[in-house]
Amino acid sequence: MVAEPTTGPPLASRGVAPVIVPAADLPQPASPTGPGRRRHHMLSKASFWRLPMLLLAASFMVIPLWLLVVNAFKSEQDVREAPFGLPLGRLTLAPLRAALTDPDFDVVRAYAITLLFVLLVNVLSLVVSAPVSFVIARGTTRWHTALLLLFVAGTFVPSQVLLIPVVYVLKYLGLMGTVTGFVLFETALTLPVSVFLYSAYIRTIPRELDQAAAVDGLGRLRTFHLVVLPLMRPIVATAVILHSLSVWNDFANPQIILGPGSGLYTVTTGVYAAVGKYSTHYEVVFPNLLLAVAPALAFFAIMQRHIIGGLTSGAMKG
Amino acid sequence: MSLSTTARPVRALRDLFATARGRDRLTGLVMTVPAVVLFAIMMIVPLVLSGYLSLTDWDGYTAHPAMVGLDHYRSLLHDPEVRQAAWITGVLAVVGTIAVNAVGLALALAISAPSRTNTLLRTVFFYPYVISALIIGFLWSALLSTNGAVNSALRAAGHAGLPFLSQPGWALASLIGVVVWSGFGFTLVLYIAGLHTVPASLLEAARIDGAGRSRILRSVTLPMIAPVVTVNVVLTLVTLLRSYDLVLSLTGGGPAGSTETAAYLILAQSFQDNALGYGSAQSMVLTVVTGIAALAITFLRRRADERAGA
Incomplete structure (x- = not known):
């Protein structure tokens, strides 16, 4: 992205760029147009989606592990009523001890x-x-x-x-x-x-x-x-x-x-x-x-x- | 053979010590035999034996089971349970392989650049790989069952809850979902390694030529990492065709047999029913199908490469 402005694309790219850029993006304000400018816009759009997508995927991975860990220290009732919660006052080692013995x-x-x-x-x-x-x-x-x-x-x-x-x-x-x-x-x-x-x-x-x-x-x-x-x-x-x-x-x-x-x-x-x-x-x-x-x-x-x-x-x- | 080997200077030198060479051969044999014997007894003999047992009515106990010929193969063609298991295994393997690789590749593209955050994300995506499939199944069953964590949370939010594991269609979808959850990290790690082998100069050249992101992906990146795609697809497919542990602990094959895979049928049913001859027949079919699938993909891939090269 840093190199963006310098890689001023040759004529050939003009044929490519309009195909890729969605029509809705074209009437964007000002900007010293030219294909290079448009491509920059497309990249930032891709990176705009990148973060939420990664956060969503990461939470899908982490939440089951969180549930596994916290619920091992909760009573049956707490697990059933609020599986995602972390009732700090009521955490207990009893289930773990029972499993160990x-x-x-x-x-x-x-x-x-x-x-x-x-x-x-x-x-x-x-x-x-x-x-x-x-x-x-x-x-x-x-x-x-x-x-x-x-x-x-x-x-x-x-x-x-x-x-x-x-x-x-x-x-x-x-x-x-x-x-x-x-x-x-x-x-x-x-x-x-x-x-x-x-x-x-x-x-x-x-x-x-x-x-x-x-x-x-x-x-x-x-x-x-x-x-x-x-x-x-x-x-x-x-x-x-x-x-x-x-x-x-x-x-x-x-x-x-x-x-x-x-x-x-x-x-x-x-x-x-x-x-x-x-x-x-x-x-x-x-x-x-x-x-x-x-x-x-x-x-x-x-x-x-x-x-x-x-x-x-x-x-x-x- | 001796002609061609003596042609090599090293061999010629060694031939000067004729006795030492003889001893080397013997040593080579000694070094080879243990592995070959173990492999023969535990892999090759069982494979051949499986063919023999599939023609018998072995119950798991008798030493000399009676021959039944091709009866098992004939009846498994018409056995509704086997046909259903074949269908479910196929759906799981095909949909699972596509989904695991699509998610793995998409996320690999998003986090392939070396950075601290990306390394952390890679770890987060990969960790289920080190957990036993049996445990993963139990964990997700505790999360998705009728009174599981997810449904408790849904009900607390005023929703009626969802039949993740209690309705046939849902159960198969959940099974595939868990397969993707636990399996894409492995493909992701390989895809990242593959992406790092794509020369930056090539990407830069494509960019200078004015190719957009998707065009670079299609015309440069994907062809460059094609071998990794093949490895990932074959490994995922072979693994999914033999799914057993996860099915056992997540759904137990249910509800109503809607998630019974071929391996589940072979292990859970044939041992329980003492129908190991019938189980062997199913094993033979599954082995052949797995081998053909793996070979076919590798072959098609190679031919595509050759065509691209020509």
Whole structure:
């Protein structure tokens, strides 16, 4: 906009400008006319709508979060009578305390279990997918390309759709309802993204490094372990963020593979058990939901730049 | 193969150490096998097995289910519940994908310039991405149900309230609304990144040539970010075709099955009814449809690019 007056448009624009400017705008007062002037007017009109539109969109995003937070500290009656209000004098910790001490759903234990799953899946995913990505990235035959395509094709297989046959496989292996079975399946689901990101990243690491290591007498495994893996830190961070969010937020897989019988509740399956029955009992619903989202939101608040950056770099490679 | 590889100086050098090369191959195999085995057992075998189970009457318990041939595929063509779920999944996926991307792109255009306010807005638009779809569904169900926050507020204002989740048409619209609310932030973040790759000089050139805002958007910006559009559309579509968690917690598939998606039918119904053979048949169809949709969009996009390039 600053450059506006100086970009005095050539003749060609005269043909364009009148088409774009709405007729109603034409009889505007004075102004040393000319197409440049008109365009300026159009821009300011667009920016006039920009602010209200953004404010409206932002409030749509923020209000549900506000409702979630304030209503977790209000009595059932206050929630029902004035859900948007913040009755400072009557705020209470009782619903939150009740949710924390709910005998049916131990939320702190669910945090611990879910966190354990997140850790196990991330470690196993790295251990399994980084080496194969190295082989794929350094490979030159079409078998290596085929292997990469095979893994990447996994992205398009809906995990919900795999669940029925996976239940069959896990029963066959005696792993149904076990942590091992769940972690193995969940890790397999991370492989497409991991292998894709890692092999693309390793390709950007110069082969000369490998060759230097080979000259120094390092075998392939040690070259990978001592030379390449340490350089992969940024992309590993990206993968860990993506996988952590998907394991933490997963519901269908733990619900069906672990099942209520195992007594192992993740945050999502626990909330489902605790809230599902009482979905109209808001004194139960809001505190439980708040407890469920708090860790993810805190993680997001701290890691925001990395989450958005990692996601962007990951998807843009596709 | 050995001819072409030995042609490369690096390989030739390595060939001098014939034993080391053999060892490297072995190492390569060792590094490959764990991932391939895990992937095979948990993805490929289940996929093949799904095809087999879809021809059986597996109930989830027996080890040797009886074969029923193509019966399941035949009956799902005429099953009103399946047909309704297919229709609802299609509407949700198509309308949802268009809406999510339209909102994401529009807002990305509005806040793509780097500034503190815009970064804050990006955060505000994106945050639902880190929340589980199940929780988002429960939250919105608490907001939109008959006695939920929104209706309480409407009634306090003297309005009779709206049947967001209690009437079929409304419920599907609400479901799509929540999908847009929770999903556009992801596309927005990618669109912003894509917009930053458009060279400022190109926009400036278009401006000097006298192109207006909408003309620049149509003729410069959109073609430049076309790959991002493809990625966003494919990812959104694939995600929406498998919607399950959100449906379960927001509407439970109701009212009267009006929001039952294919994935919901497969998981909620077939496990409940011990009809996993039938569920597998539905899974196969959904997998094939998802694959075709993703491939078709990518292919069409590429062809459009080639035509533009030619």
